[in-house]
Amino acid sequence: MTVGASVSSIATTRVPNCYRWKNLISLPSLSFCNWRTSRISSLASAPSASMSTKSTASETEGVAVEPQKSKKPWLIVGLGNPGKKYQATRHNVGFEMVDAIAEAEGISISSVSFKALLGKGFIGDIPVMLAKPQTFMNASGESVGAIVSYYKIPLKQVLVIFDDLDLPFAKLRLLPKGGHGGQNGMRNIIDHFKGNRDFPRLRIGIGRPPGRMDPVNFVLRPFTKQEREELDFTFQHGLEAVRILLLEGFNKSATFVNSAKPLEQLG
Numbered sequence: 001m002t003v004g005a006s007v008s009s010i011a012t013t014r015v016p017n018c019y020r021w022k023n024l025i026s027l028p029s030l031s032f033c034n035w036r037t038s039r040i041s042s043l044a045s046a047p048s049a050s051m052s053t054k055s056t057a058s059e060t061e062g063v064a065v066e067p068q069k070s071k072k073p074w075l076i077v078g079l080g081n082p083g084k085k086y087q088a089t090r091h092n093v094g095f096e097m098v099d100a101i102a103e104a105e106g107i108s109i110s111s112v113s114f115k116a117l118l119g120k121g122f123i124g125d126i127p128v129m130l131a132k133p134q135t136f137m138n139a140s141g142e143s144v145g146a147i148v149s150y151y152k153i154p155l156k157q158v159l160v161i162f163d164d165l166d167l168p169f170a171k172l173r174l175l176p177k178g179g180h181g182g183q184n185g186m187r188n189i190i191d192h193f194k195g196n197r198d199f200p201r202l203r204i205g206i207g208r209p210p211g212r213m214d215p216v217n218f219v220l221r222p223f224t225k226q227e228r229e230e231l232d233f234t235f236q237h238g239l240e241a242v243r244i245l246l247l248e249g250f251n252k253s254a255t256f257v258n259s260a261k262p263l264e265q266l267g
Contacts, residue, residue, distance in 0.1 A: 073120070073127035074246055075153050076101065077144055079162040079185040082134040090206040091219040093231070094161045094185075095132050097204060100235040101242055102130055114150065115143040126246045133185075140185040145192030155199040159245065161238070162186060165215060167205025170230040172238055174202050174257040176250055200250060202238060202257075 078098030086092050102109050102119055109119035109130055119130040129151075133143035148158060162183055167173055177198045180186035190197055209218030223231060237260060245253035 071127060072153055072157060073129050073151070074123075075129045075131060075144075075147060075151075075158045076242065077131045077133065077140075077158065077160045079137060079140050079160065079183075080132065081137050082132075086220065088222050089220050090223070091137060091163055093163045093204045093206065096231070097161045097202070097235055097238050098130050098132055100239055104239050114146045116147065118147075123243055124247045128246070137185040139188055141188035141190070141192030144189050148193075155193065155196060158199045159202060159242070160186065160189060160199065161202045161204065163206045163219065164203040165206060165208055165219070167203055167207075169205050169207035169227065170234045171205035172202060172234060172241065172257050172260065173205070174200065174241060174245070174250075174254045176200050176254070200245070202241065204234065204238070 076098060078094035078096070080086065080092035080095035081089075088096075098109070101107070101123075105121060105123055105128075107119040107121035107128070107130055109117050109132065111118045112134070114131075115133060115135050117132040117134060121128060121130075129147070131143065131147060133140045135142050144158070144160070147153070148155070162185055164173070164181065164183065166181065178201065179197060180190055181203075186201070193199070206219065209215050237257070241253050241257045244256055
């Protein structure tokens with residue numbers, strides 16, 4: 001089925017999630033779509049941008065409804081290093097958080113563009129892009145800066161998710177802006193934003209290295225079984241924080257994240 005095909009007399013079909021996305025913003029030729037099963041009823045022409053189930057006079061008369069005015073998407077970036085060597089290591093929790101969001105929201109991250117793995121879809125009715133830069137951590141800004149520049153995304157709608165040595169393990173912290181905190185990926189992103197630090201960031205604590213271990217070696221270590229269980233809880237908490245951020249605003253999300261109780265105090 002092509003996007004422009006007539007859908008009259010079709011009770012149930014599969015509509016690409018990216019169709020609504022393309023009605024909101026002009027995209028380059030990204031070769032991925034997240035297909036979801038959608039119920040379509042009483043439509044006499046192409047589906048509307050929102051795929052709303054509410055009928056309007058123009059719909060019942062067989063007149064196509066024009067898409068809503070363009071809305072800039074949110075860009076949600078997870079930082080990490082590409083390749084099997086770095087999978088499931090502390091430095092890649094940003095990648096893992098974005099993967100958790102993609103899985104929960106049914107967004108496929110399968111296109112390569114702007115030196116990143118990209119996915120597009122919706123959280124609620126908010127258009128989003130999910131990005132995992134493939135430049136290696138220290139050059140993350142090359143990818144993120146290019147995406148932001150091409151789509152003209154406001155920095156207040158760019159959420160960067162990354163690991164933080166200075167936070168206790170598995171703790172989250174959501175901030176509206178700030179410095180790089182010694183994290184080289186964030187340092188490079190700020191450089192590509194021409195020094196502008198006014199964009200939100202979700203920090204995921206990985207704790208400090210034991211003893212005199214070199215932090216470089218520590219961030220490339222895998223997690224223990226117990227740490228992995230704690231991280232799974234953290235990712236679920238982070239997913240809810242992202243949903244609140246996009247749908248209800250930064251303040252509510254920050255309150256939800258920053259006042260959260262540690263795992264051991266729950267249940």
